[in-house]
Amino acid sequence: MRDTVTKMDVYQVVDEFPSYPGGGSALLQYVGKHYRVPENDVQSTFNLTFVVDKTGKLKGVRIHKKNRKEYSNADNAMIKVFNSMPAWKPGICNGKKVNVLLTQRINVHLE
Numbered sequence: 482m483r484d485t486v487t488k489m490d491v492y493q494v495v496d497e498f499p500s501y502p503g504g505g506s507a508l509l510q511y512v513g514k515h516y517r518v519p520e521n522d523v524q525s526t527f528n529l530t531f532v533v534d535k536t537g538k539l540k541g542v543r544i545h546k547k548n549r550k551e552y553s554n555a556d557n558a559m560i561k562v563f564n565s566m567p568a569w570k571p572g573i574c575n576g577k578k579v580n581v582l583l584t585q586r587i588n589v590h591l592e
Contacts, residue, residue, distance in 0.1 A: 484582055487532050487541035491582040497573040499533035499581050501566070512587055515562045519554035527559045527587045535578040537568030545584050559587065 484491045501508035528545035542563045543549070544556045552560075572581035 482582075484532055484541060484580075486543060489532055489534070489540065489580050491532055491580045492572060492574055493582050495572040495574040495579060495581055496576075499537070499569045499572045499583060501569050508585075509587075511566060512559075512562055512589070515565065516589065517558055518589075519558050523555070525589050527556065527589070528584060529559065529563055529587065530582065530584045531563065532580050532582050533569050533571055534580045535571050537571045539563055539566060539569065540580075 482491060482493065483489070501511070529542060530545040531542040532540040534540050542560050544552060544560070547556070571578040573579070
């Protein structure tokens with residue numbers, strides 16, 4: 482299938498899904514360290530969609546099922562965090578690295 486944002490050919494079902502270096506707990510640590518809550522825009526749940534390309538880079542990071550014009554400051558701050566991430570381990574299909582379209586839910590616990 483083709484991702485409408487990046488115009489890349491992507492897979493949604495693969496033998497090995499892409500993963501953040503160190504796994505899910507490391508991903509949450511990275512988000513916790515780099516996400517800055519915008520003033521007056523408290524939001525606790527984000528559903529991000531993006532492509533992890535063959536090299537592990539994230540492309541076309543966006544909020545799932547939301548028009549860019551509807552993005553809050555919190556949405557934009559979370560997208561910025563994902564755009565600054567180190568490369569992920571790419572997805573594998575039939576022994577080859579492939580572009581994979583993912584949706585990742587992030588819950589932020591504000592104190």
